[in-house]
Amino acid sequence: MWLDPSNPQLNTNGELHHLLSLEGLPAEVLRQILDTAVSFAGVTQREVKKVPLLRGKAVFNLFFEPSTRTRTTFEIAAKRLSADVINLAINVSSQSKGESVLDTVANLAAMQADMFVVRHAASGAPHLIARHVAQDIHVINAGDGRHSHPTQGLLDMFTIRHYKGDFNQLRVAIVGDILHSRVARSQIHALTTLGCPEIRVIGPKTLLPAQVNRLGVHVYPDMHQGLKDVDVVMMLRLQNERMNGALLPSAQEFYKNYGLTDDKLALAKPDAIVLHPGPMNRGVEIDSSVADGKQSVILPQVTFGIAVRMAVMSILAGNS
Amino acid sequence: MLAHPPDHHPFSAQALPDAELLLTNLIEQIRPHVTPETGIVGIHTGGVWLAERIHAALGIISPLGTLDVSFYRDDFTKTGMRRHVKSSDVPFAVDGARMLIVDDVLFTGRTIRAALNELFDYGRPACIELAALIDRGGRELPIAARFVGQTLDVPPTMSIELTRNTAGTLALQLSTN
Numbered sequence: 001m002w003l004d005p006s007n008p009q010l011n012t013n014g015e016l017h018h019l020l021s022l023e024g025l026p027a028e029v030l031r032q033i034l035d036t037a038v039s040f041a042g043v044t045q046r047e048v049k050k051v052p053l054l055r056g057k058a059v060f061n062l063f064f065e066p067s068t069r070t071r072t073t074f075e076i077a078a079k080r081l082s083a084d085v086i087n088l089a090i091n092v093s094s095q096s097k098g099e100s101v102l103d104t105v106a107n108l109a110a111m112q113a114d115m116f117v118v119r120h121a122a123s124g125a126p127h128l129i130a131r132h133v134a135q136d137i138h139v140i141n142a143g144d145g146r147h148s149h150p151t152q153g154l155l156d157m158f159t160i161r162h163y164k165g166d167f168n169q170l171r172v173a174i175v176g177d178i179l180h181s182r183v184a185r186s187q188i189h190a191l192t193t194l195g196c197p198e199i200r201v202i203g204p205k206t207l208l209p210a211q212v213n214r215l216g217v218h219v220y221p222d223m224h225q226g227l228k229d230v231d232v233v234m235m236l237r238l239q240n241e242r243m244n245g246a247l248l249p250s251a252q253e254f255y256k257n258y259g260l261t262d263d264k265l266a267l268a269k270p271d272a273i274v275l276h277p278g279p280m281n282r283g284v285e286i287d288s289s290v291a292d293g294k295q296s297v298i299l300p301q302v303t304f305g306i307a308v309r310m311a312v313m314s315i316l317a318g319n320s
Numbered sequence: 321m322l323a324h325p326p327d328h329h330p331f332s333a334q335a336l337p338d339a340e341l342l343l344t345n346l347i348e349q350i351r352p353h354v355t356p357e358t359g360i361v362g363i364h365t366g367g368v369w370l371a372e373r374i375h376a377a378l379g380i381i382s383p384l385g386t387l388d389v390s391f392y393r394d395d396f397t398k399t400g401m402r403r404h405v406k407s408s409d410v411p412f413a414v415d416g417a418r419m420l421i422v423d424d425v426l427f428t429g430r431t432i433r434a435a436l437n438e439l440f441d442y443g444r445p446a447c448i449e450l451a452a453l454i455d456r457g458g459r460e461l462p463i464a465a466r467f468v469g470q471t472l473d474v475p476p477t478m479s480i481e482l483t484r485n486t487a488g489t490l491a492l493q494l495s496t497n
Contacts (some may be wrong), residue, residue, distance in 0.1 A: 015400070032403060039388065042407045047414075052392035052439035314391075318400025 008130060008312060015319040018130045018139040019312050021148040030193055033225040036311035043080065044306060053081035053314045057114040062088045063142070064101070069278050069302065070142050071107050074117045077309035079315075083115075088121070105129050115313065116140070123147035129254050138316040146180055151312060152277050153186030153225060155305040157194060159297055160232055162304065163273050163308040167196040173226050173268075174217075175202040176236030176285050179247075181208050183277045202226035203258060206247040221269070223258050227267040235260055235276040238285045251284045259264055261287045265295065273297045339482060339490040342453050342469030342489070343370060347377045349452055349467045350420065354378055359417040361385035363435055364406045364426030366482030370453055374422060382417075385410040392434035414443030424482035426452035429463035449474060454480060454492070 004010045007024050011017045016029055043051055059078040063071050072085065080086045090104060105116065112174065115138045118126040123145030131192055143149040157167075159173040164170060172191055178184045178201050191199050192215070199217040201208060213219055220226030229231065238254060248254055274290060276298045282288045291298060328357050354360075362371025368386050375384045388406040393399075421435055432450060439445060449468035456474040473481050474494070483493050 032401075036401060036405050039405045039407045042409065043391065046441055049441055050441065052437070053391055053396055307462070314403045318396055320397070320400070 002135065006051060010128070011319060013218060013319075016312075016315055017319055018126075018141075019316065020126050020130060020139065020141045022150045022153050022186050022193070023148070025189075025193065027195070030154070030157065030190060032145070033308065033311045034161060037154075037158055037307040040080075040303065040307040040310040040314075043310075044303075046107070050082055051082050052082045053318055054078065054081035054114075056114065057081075057317060058112055059083045059085050059115045059117065059313065060091050060108050060113045061085065061117045061142075062090060062108070062119070063088065063090065064090045064118070064125065064285055065143070066091070067119055067143070070119065070211070070303075072139075072141070073305045074142060074151075074309055077306050077313060078115075078117075080306070081310055081314055086113075095223060101125060102132055105133065109133060111243050112295040114138060115317065120144045121145055121170045136320055140312060140316065143182055145182065147182055147185065149182040149186050149277075151305070151309055152183050153167070153190045154182075154312065155301060155308040156234060156275055156277070157185055157190045158304045158308050159275060159301050162300075163297060164231060167191065167194045170232060171230045172196055172232040172234065173200040173202055173220075174231040174234045174236065175223065175260065177238050178203050178212060178236070179205045179207045180239060180312050181236045184234075187234060188217060190318050192216055200226050200230065204248065204254075221265055227264055229269045231272055233260065233265065233268055233272055233274045235274065235280075235286050237277060237279065238281055238300055240281075251281075255284050259283070259287060262289055262293070265290055265293075271295075275301055278302070301307050336480075336492045337470050339453065339469075339492050343373060343490060344346070346370075346451060346453060346469045347374055350374060351378060352378065352462055353449070353466075354420065355418070356381040357418070358382060359385060359410075359412050359414065359419040361387055361410060361419060361421050361435075361439070363421065363423045365387040367422045369482065369484050370424060371422040373490075374420075374451070383411040385412065387421075387435050387438055389434035389438055392438045394430055395423075396422050396468065407436060410439070410442050414439060414440060414445050414478055417443075417445045417447045419445045420451055420468075421448060422451045424453050425480055426450070426455045426468070427458050428464075428466050429459045429461035433461050453482065456480060464478065 009018045009020050034279050043256055061071055061074055075085050093157055117140045119142040125144050126139055126141035141150055174184050199221050202216050202220045274296045360371050360375050362368035387408045390402050390405045450465040452465040454471040455468045455471045477497055479495050481493055483491050
């Protein structure tokens, strides 16, 4: 059995072999991950927070770009599945000696790796690795450039489903720097596949991709209009390097127009939930009173992220 | 669903024992050996249906537990993750508990091995007994049930499973593998 040429994440049985992007994944695959994650969430409440599914497997966290939350939750997830976890922060080791990504991966594969979790600043790096690894190795994209961050998208879907039940009645707003956000792209693909009828993107025109409406979303340059009557508000992180360039006048200006405050949140439905992938810039894209308020589900997102990553790793490992 | 007509095979749906009668018999076997504090755990899905009935019939106070042993199966690397994994839920303290595992069909013993491993990740029970509606033989591990509704010599090419209709009535069903 080998991979489907039209979607190299799936094997010829339609099962997930790598997780590279949520784009093009069938709803059935997304739902299997979310359903399996529900069962793993129960495991983490027990005396022994471990199951033996990946016993004897070696999971390599290859982080070519720094990350704390994502790397840590992948590490915890792999350990709770009883895998052996090896963390590599590659920007400080072989890359600085000039070794290519594929050489690094080939060397690690020779150390009997079973799974690579890859974070890279270049879009497409996990796809490149997936194309070159042996058939029995699985690759998970932990965020590549502006392209995709599938496990973040999945944990956001898990969080929404946990609080809101189903997607088919929901109005969801994604707010902030859509242009540079791999998280937003993954969220839009997942929400669309899972049947969310109304997705809004809110942000300054300079931070919206030129043809974002082709993805089937509604564009709102005005946050007050965009938040009206939404069920879910998904905030994005504004990256520091964007704040003082040509795209944005200043962080203060951004906060005034697009920062989520109690006043603006009051325009959404009274039971709307607020998500943020972290790390947060308090006082830039979100006010502390919202981040710490009763509608915030930002910390539960982190907890759910472990169960979702356990589900992804165990489903991939089982589809050999 | 039968792949072979009944005259070609010793088994047919008509010849199968009545699951409701077997359950009544099983409950009476168990009754003298439990207390209201016994921790009863059913294995998804048939074992949970039986455990619900046993739990109610014996007036057990300790809340009913359920196990989906998918995360502990020894054939995971061969078969992968099952599509519809249910959540395990053991809502009582396992440490020091006297427990009863309930399953519909006891066969190779591998499901029970997985269930035992999972239960020990909740704590250290005082003892664990096993009840099965059908013991079809074919054991591959040193596991035996203390309480059995009936032993039934099901051919290895066939599966037997418990079903439940909308009225809650239990029945046994044969199928070919």
